[in-house]
Amino acid sequence: MSESVLNNYAQVYVDLILNKTRFDPWDLNWFTEAPFWRRTSMKFSRTYKQIPDYEIGDLKHGKSLDDMYEDAKQLAADLANYQKTAPANEQRRAVYLAEHASQLVVRLALLKGEKMSYDEATKGLYDLVAPAYDYSAFEDIVKDLGSALPGTGSPAEKIRAFRKSIAIPKETLLPVIKQVAKDFHDMSCRYMDLSGQNLPRIRVRELPGAMQFLSVLFGYDYDHIDYERNFNINYPWSVDNLVECVAHECEPGHFVYFEKRTQAYIDTCWPEMSVVSQHTASNAFSEGAARVAIDMCLENDRQKMTDYEREVIFDICGLDKAKAELMPLWHRYYDVMGYGKLEATRKLWDGVWTLEEAGAFLEKYCFNDLGSGVDTIKKAPDDIGHFCAHNYIKDVVKDFFNDVCPDFRDQFKLYEGLCSDDFSMKDILDHSYRFEPYLLK
Numbered sequence: 001m002s003e004s005v006l007n008n009y010a011q012v013y014v015d016l017i018l019n020k021t022r023f024d025p026w027d028l029n030w031f032t033e034a035p036f037w038r039r040t041s042m043k044f045s046r047t048y049k050q051i052p053d054y055e056i057g058d059l060k061h062g063k064s065l066d067d068m069y070e071d072a073k074q075l076a077a078d079l080a081n082y083q084k085t086a087p088a089n090e091q092r093r094a095v096y097l098a099e100h101a102s103q104l105v106v107r108l109a110l111l112k113g114e115k116m117s118y119d120e121a122t123k124g125l126y127d128l129v130a131p132a133y134d135y136s137a138f139e140d141i142v143k144d145l146g147s148a149l150p151g152t153g154s155p156a157e158k159i160r161a162f163r164k165s166i167a168i169p170k171e172t173l174l175p176v177i178k179q180v181a182k183d184f185h186d187m188s189c190r191y192m193d194l195s196g197q198n199l200p201r202i203r204v205r206e207l208p209g210a211m212q213f214l215s216v217l218f219g220y221d222y223d224h225i226d227y228e229r230n231f232n233i234n235y236p237w238s239v240d241n242l243v244e245c246v247a248h249e250c251e252p253g254h255f256v257y258f259e260k261r262t263q264a265y266i267d268t269c270w271p272e273m274s275v276v277s278q279h280t281a282s283n284a285f286s287e288g289a290a291r292v293a294i295d296m297c298l299e300n301d302r303q304k305m306t307d308y309e310r311e312v313i314f315d316i317c318g319l320d321k322a323k324a325e326l327m328p329l330w331h332r333y334y335d336v337m338g339y340g341k342l343e344a345t346r347k348l349w350d351g352v353w354t355l356e357e358a359g360a361f362l363e364k365y366c367f368n369d370l371g372s373g374v375d376t377i378k379k380a381p382d383d384i385g386h387f388c389a390h391n392y393i394k395d396v397v398k399d400f401f402n403d404v405c406p407d408f409r410d411q412f413k414l415y416e417g418l419c420s421d422d423f424s425m426k427d428i429l430d431h432s433y434r435f436e437p438y439l440l441k
């Protein structure tokens, strides 16, 4: 009886998420409409992105932002009430739904133009507040790179020269992406219970602007997904961002999450498992975990990652293999850069810095090329909390995994569990989450 009450609330939630896509076109990362779906026409685009990866038609119509805002507030209040007296075996699901409904209220408030601080917004959307960053880390990493990187000139000049030296030549982009996608697919299948059928067809082509890739979904069923992934040949690919993008977007990253959520939806028939909405705590987890899982594939061993980069990526791309030894330090820089972008976004959002000041900050530490800082940071407010939900959550998930199960094989099991489960961000932040398979509830 009570399961059907929660299912009704969950269906209201899903309908609002789908309706909202009309005003929030980049929100819906994944949607399972039914146990399977097949593309049946040739009407699709390889020049513009669509999210979800097919037209959901009438499902996105019917309500204004104001209507949705009122409905979402009512839903959040009803679920908060329900949760107070929910039986023990429903507590976790009730909390998940109540929190996701209140995250939806915050997203709708932002879409309606309500002002809130950056930290209030990320707290409301993801239940995450990135602590104030120690700015001396920016100085330190640039100094360390200045002494470790080859060549002459200032640390900034050396950083720019090194970035160029690990750029992927266009003619090797297709073979190297195919190899990386396949290797990380194989490693993911080795350590997780996956269908093994999610390796996408990979192509490279010219895509507009700074777009990294464009997907065409050809179908999914209850245990696998058929994707075509087109990578932008004009994007500035380098050894660091290539693995980061390919493995994050495919396996062990988002494809694992999409597969596990689809299976969870089919196993439970809980409507909330049918959607992956970007502006939620559950999706923030998946963003961070998709990055943590890349390291897990290489057994959380920095040397193994360096060996992989040298023997596969440097090799296929014809890059100077001696430079691979500098990659561990370069990855540290990459992580610090994520926090640099988070700080620039937060200070711009809160009005502490102007656009020019934020752009100059990014260029000072070479997080952006000279002259491109403003262009990058001016788009940041359109994707509120992106760096919080990618960089800060990555460290949150990593700390949690390392604390509760230091062995990478156990971490994969925990990751799989979280992908299929309803959980609260609080359980991850305070390390209290333990996987309780929904099938056993």
Ligand SMILES: [Zn+2]
Binding pocket: 248, 249, 254, 287, 290
């Ligand atoms: Zn992602």
